Amino acid sequence: MDDQNKNLILATALSFLVILVWFVLFPPPETAPTDPNAPITATEGQPTASTPSADAPASTAGAAATGTETAETPDAPRLDIETPSLTGTVSLQGGRIDELLLKNYRETIDPASDIVRLLSPVGGETPYYALYGWAPGAGLTIDDVPGANTLWQVESGETLTPDSPVTLVWDNGAGLIFRRELSVDEDFMFSVRQSVENTGEATVSLAPYGILARHGRPDDLKNFFILHEGLIGMADGTLSEIDYDDVEEYEFNPREGAPAEVTQVNDNGWIGFTDHYWMTTLIPEQGNPFKAVSKYDPQRGIFQTETVQATRSLAPGETSVAETRLFAGAKEWATIRNYENEEGVQGFLDSIDWGWFFFLTKPIFAVLHWLNALIGNMGWAIIGLTLLIKVVLLPLAYKSYVSMAKMKELQPEMEKIKESAGDDRQKLQQEMMALYKKEKVNPASGCLPILLQIPIFFSLYKVIFVTLELRHAPWIGWINDLSAPDPSSLYNLWGVFPWPAPEPGSILALIFIGILPLCLGVSMWLQQKLNPSPTDPTQKMIFAWMPWVFMFMLGSFASGLVVYWIANNVITFTQQYLIMRSQGYKPDVFGNIMSGFKRDKAAPDTGKKK
Incomplete structure (x- = not known):
């Protein structure tokens, strides 16, 4: 090994030392705290459809939504979630999946420590939840569709388990009946089946959506260059990883009513948030086009991802159904690989941050x-x-x-x-x-x-x-x-x-x-x-x-x-x-x-x- 090669090894070692010292002396800046209990508005979780055509791609325009602000009602009724891997509740206010804990993982190695909490309702320290609904199009207003604060009724089921789905229902009193069937497997995948029945006399148009909302950054954010934490998505085979800093720098999007980025997905994709070990991901029905939206509310510090499916026309007497899945759980390699290989979630294994040397x-x-x-x-x-x-x-x-x-x-x-x-x-x-x-x-x-x-x-x-x-x-x-x-x-x-x-x-x-x-x-x-x-x-x-x-x-x-x-x-x-x-x-x-x-x-x- 001659002097030139020794210099190469020495330079590599010294470079590694310089990087380590730099991150010790100049750690990434901490984010200013935000109010986690800011109220939910009607615009949060309620994009509006812009095209009445049934086969046109969906879009969002949050600026058109109106409504009063309201926080989580403390005594809002809830449904329990119990699976071998999860425990939590679904709030009937908005039909939100907003309380979820991982049974098999604890905060520390102490067996008596708390189990890991993934989702939290508004009113907690770090609100983080999933919303679903229909964006109003031609013939409808924001009050005609269920939103973030709509109070749903239980039509069937008592506790959400792998063997017992639950169905929620809401009648808008103007000819539309909305239903939401929730089911869950033994691991971390929820299935959300939304339907709307037109019992009125006029044709309407609307678009199904799903939203993940996160108030502020996670408390345990590592801010380490070797790990991606933030927004993550797959669009027709292309993986995107977006840091929280980058989302905060989005320019104002007039169609979204907030700083946002919109990606048209033609065939297969998903979008959500990834932490070091945990992840939440919206997965629309694969094979159908949808729009993946990432946005940020700078006033309240809320990060948000959306999937908005194609706008559809609904004639009197017709019923429309939209299928979506929600992954909310631990990034277990075998579990995620099974969802990719056996259940058709394309590129789902890439949600684990394999880095540039992924081939190794x-x-x-x-x-x-x-x-x-x-x-x-x-x-x-x-x-x-x-x-x-x-x-x-x-x-x-x-x-x-x-x-x-x-x-x-x-x-x-x-x-x-x-x-x-x-x-x-x-x-x-x-x-x-x-x-x-x-x-x-x-x-x-x-x-x-x-x-x-x-x-x-x-x-x-x-x-x-x-x-x-x-x-x-x-x-x-x-x-x-x-x-x-x-x-x-x-x-x-x-x-x-x-x-x-x-x-x-x-x-x-x-x-x-x-x-x-x-x-x-x-x-x-x-x-x-x-x-x-x-x-x-x-x-x-x-x-x-x-x-x-x-x-x-x-x-x-x-x-x-x-x-x-x-x-x-x-x-x-x-x-x-x-x-x-x-x-x-x-x-x-x-x-x-x-x-x-x-x-x-x-x-x-x-x-x-x-």
Whole structure:
């Protein structure tokens, strides 16, 4: 590995350090708090249809809607939701799905902590809910259709379960009867079947819509560059990820009555909000056109996504039906994949943020998921995945380690060439190339496995950081959450002393590292002792300090990632040690540290110079 390649590795490491320091010193700005209990208006959740034609694409024009503002009525009747995965209620005021908790997930690793709350009604700390209705078109006004505050009646059903749907009904008193049938599966998918029956004497037009409204940003927003949190949507195979900052910068849209962005979806698509581990998504009936709308109310700080289906004409005596689904739950890989493969939600697996290296992160997680199912522990699955990766790269690694061993042996001759060449860089390069050619050594081959490890490392980092399956996943002993940093600390001598460890993310936590980061530093140091050391004194000093710098840098990283890196270092060290021994070299790691290794006198003579 020549100086140029060492400089490349050094530059990569230093760049990584600069990025880390930047995010510590200059974290993203926090958003000013907004009033979460601002009242719901008629315009919120009630776009108006603009085209009476039954086959014309739907559009929204919130500026045409009128009505009085009203907040959630405290004593509004509710229907219970009970499934193996969810619990919550549906408010009959607006027919909103506005209270939803995830039974199988808790806020912390404490078994007594609260279960995760996904949706909350107006009046709570963070209102977040789903609305459905019909936008009025020709022959109708805003008062003729159900809105955000319409009080529905229960026509059938008592509790919404996977085996018992419920049906709501509302008669506008002017010839239109609206029904809304709600059903839910055993995971996180709701089905909403809206129908309207025209018992009047005039033809009307209207368009079915669905809305997700979120008052303010989520409290646990990470604001980390590796993770997307915000609006997400799929439109005819094109994925869009929009940050909250970008939504707030939308220009005013006169047709929407608010800053908004409208996308025409011709065939398949969905839109909603994604958090780190949870998601809500509106999924209109696939195969039919609709408009996907994202908007922001700057006055009340409300983010909103809409799906508005085609406007339809309804003659007297006719009934029109619109189907929509709502995903509201955890981003479980197997569950979301089933919705995509078995239930036709196109591109739904892309709702998990796989990143730029999706061609690596997707298969890496698929293998990790399979190993976890086989072994039953995500920590050992990470180690198993590391072993599989090393086996795949073994042929390349073998050539690399052999080349590195030869380069180590040639270092005395390389030093002589540098001394004789002096400051003549051209002569130095020519004589070095002649030496490489004579000894049949490729200095770049030693760097290739390292370069391949960089995208694999970042891909696994991405997988460990974004996937739900690592959340609260235990490994051994004190490691009870692989998605969190090592909770042990030198501050209390890793649990020997009675006082608690520093809070994760604090300065003390970065200084007083845990057991895993310490093991990482030692494993990096051991691996480094088998590699040719730089001849330049400055580079030599930097490389000597690098394991310990990385030890402190990665102390606050997810434990799963540190476990991977330790396993990778240990396996790499073992491979390299055995390959060097097979080539007639005896690494002397714990002897003369500065010499690196010595020739094994008992090994067969290869004809090489010492």
